[in-house]
C-alpha cells in the first residue's frame with residue numbers, strides 16, 4: 001500500500017513538514033491530527049494493518065479508552081465509526097485486594113458522566129484511523145521501514161530499508177516500545193522488567209459483566225475482566241513468567257476453572273474461553289522525548305504496566321500536546337521543529353508520563369506485598385481511598401484525562 005503523490009510532494013518543496021514513523025494507534029492518530037492541523041505529513045509503517053471486519057472474532061488485543069482519548073478520536077472524526085463498529089462501554093470499575101478484601105469502586109455517575117470509558121480492539125482503532133488518512137492528505141508509505149536518519153540543518157533525511165529516502169523537517173517516532181528510531185537517535189531508556197507476562201483471552205461468564213471493569217489484585221499480579229460488546233469479558237491476567245507459561249499451556253476447561261478461582265467467581269463460573277496469548281511486561285521511560293528534529297511519542301517514549309489500563313491513553317495525550325505545541329509555534333511564526341519548541345512538548349509530556357508511570361509502578365509493588373502488616377496497611381489505604389470522596393474523584397478524573 002503506498003499513496004505517495006510525487007507532484008504533491010514537489011509542490012511542498014524538498015522536504016515534508018512531518019514524517020511520522022510507526023502507524024500503530026498512536027502514530028496513526030498523530031499523522032491524522034498533524035495533517036488536519038495543516039502540516040504536510042507522511043506516515044511510514046512496516047506492516048499494513050489487518051482490515052477490521054464486523055464478522056471477525058474480537059481481536060485479543062484490546063484497550064480501555066479513557067474520555068480524553070475518545071475526545072481526540074472524536075475530534076479527528078473517527079470515533080462515531082469506532083463506536084458504531086464494536087466497543088464495550090463501561091460505567092463502573094470495581095477493584096479489590098485478594099489478600100485484605102479491601103475494595104474501591106468507581107462510578108461514572110459520581111463524575112456526572114454516563115461512562116468511564118470503552119473497551120475497544122486495538123486493530124479497530126488503528127484500521128479506522130488508517131481509513132481517514134488519504135482524505136486528510138497524509139502520504140502513506142507502507143510497507144516501508146525506516147533504517148537510518150541523516151540529520152541536516154533544515155531537515156532529517158529518512159533512509160528506508162528498501163534503499164529509498166525522503167526528507168522531513170520533523171520526525172515523529174511512534175515506532176513502539178522497541179523503537180528503532182529512539183536507538184538511531186541515541187536516546188537511552190530507564191527500564192524495569194516486571195518478570196511478568198499478561199495472559200490475555202476473551203471469556204464467557206455465568207453472570208453478566210454489568211458494564212463494569214473488574215480488577216482483582218492477587219499476590220502474583222492483577223487480574224482484570226473487561227466488558228466486551230458481545231457480553232463476554234476480556235481477561236488481562238498478569239503473572240510471573242513461569243506461572244504465565246503454565247497457564248498458557250492449560251487446556252480450556254482447566255484454564256476456565258483456574259480463572260474462576262482467581263477472579264473469586266465474581267462473574268460466576270467461566271464457561272468458555274478463546275485461545276490465549278501473552279505479552280511481556282516492563283516499565284520503560286525514555287531519558288528524553290526529544291533529539292534534534294525528532295520527538296518520541298506513544299510506547300516509543302513510555303511503556304507502563306497495564307494494571308491502570310493507561311498505555312495508549314498516555315500516547316494519545318502525547319499526540320494532543322505535540323499537535324498543540326507545533327500549532328502554537330507556527331502561529332507565533334517560529335520554526336515548529338526548532339529545539340526550544342520540541343523541548344516544550346518533551347518536558348510537559350515526560351513529566352506527566354513519569355508521574356503516571358511511577359504511580360502505576362508503585363501500585364504494582366504495593367499490591368505484591370505479602371507480609372501481614374503490609375497487607376493490613378494496604379487494606380486500610382484502599383478502604384480510606386474508597387471513602388475519601390475528593391481523593392477518589394481526583395483519581396477518577398486523572399484516569400479520565402480531564
Ligand SMILES: Cc1cc2nc3c(=O)[nH]c(=O)nc-3n(C[C@H](O)[C@H](O)[C@H](O)COP(=O)(O)OP(=O)(O)OC[C@H]3O[C@@H](n4cnc5c(N)ncnc54)[C@H](O)[C@@H]3O)c2cc1C
Nearest residue numbers: 022024026046064145146175176298299309310311312313
Ligand atoms: C496486555 C496489554 C493490555 C493493555 N491494555 C491497555 C489498556 O487497557 N489501555 C491502554 O491505554 N493501554 C493498554 N495497553 C498498552 C497499549 O496496548 C500500548 O500502549 C499501545 O498499543 C501502544 O501503541 P503505539 O502506537 O505507541 O505502539 P505500537 O502499537 O507498538 O506501534 C508501533 C508501530 O511502529 C511500527 N514500526 C516499528 N519500527 C518501525 C520502523 N523502523 N519503520 C516503520 N514502522 C515501524 C510497527 O510495525 C508498529 O505498527 C496494554 C498493553 C498490553 C500488553
